[in-house]
Amino acid sequence: MVHCTPSLDRSFAALSDVTRRGILEQLGRADASISSLAEHFHMTLTGMKKHVVVLEQAGLVTTQKVGRVRNCRLGVQRLEAEAQWIDAYRKLFEARFEALDGIIEEMKQEEAHGTANEQSPDGAKRDDD
Amino acid sequence: MVHCTPSLDRSFAALSDVTRRGILEQLGRADASISSLAEHFHMTLTGMKKHVVVLEQAGLVTTQKVGRVRNCRLGVQRLEAEAQWIDAYRKLFEARFEALDGIIEEMKQEEAHGTANEQSPDGAKRDDD
């Protein structure tokens, strides 16, 4: 599992906001100015600018100011590392649960041999909390 | 592109912290108590507890208190929706850039026909900022 920490931090954080994910979807359809985005998401220009800055810092959006309008478009960040991280996690997840299945299988075997411990042999309380 | 907003918000936010991603990797290897995690990440019990709560709320971890120790393990959240979102985004990204390639192609054609506008025909300044 690869660690490009600061980048992953930034991009996952950028993706953790509905509005920003919406902006990305919007820019997937067409480039847009700050004001058109602001209007679309019912937000002030300043508010939208901040979101765009966050997305820009995460590399998900690039902008270029032409005259008085700043044009926003999808950036270089293809979310490759992010997709990879999630994928690695999911594999790890599966592996872990296969391992657990193995343990359960073992326990069943032991039980069949009459060596199984009854649950909570030490009387510890099991709370879900 | 599907919108399960609150869930995506929570899980992406949960993933946006190095320590929390580390915890997930750790739990992928073996279940662990709060204190063992706290020690491993050089953090107070209380601090670790908070991270675990965040992961729990995102469904990435489940815990069960047995006696005085709380056992943490990977939760039900397999990051399916998250993987899907990222995947959809990447497709959209590719599509968008193919479209741009198409436009560039068009422009080249026009240029070949002598109908191309020179850049900035209106004299607008192009700033990168």
Added chain:
DNA sequence: ATAATACTGAACCATATGGTTCACTGTACC
């Protein structure tokens, strides 16, 4: 030249985050 547009920056606000310490509860061990 004036007015409208599009953005920018500073200041402000409420709330969240990531961490701590300290006091406390419940469990385990001798």
Added chain:
DNA sequence: GGTACAGTGAACCATATGGTTCAGTATTAT
């Protein structure tokens, strides 16, 4: 019964986030 251990909860702190308003600046249109 007493002590150590594992966790919990409240309070605190600094900083970040997501938003606003208001006062500019630069660009475009009339």
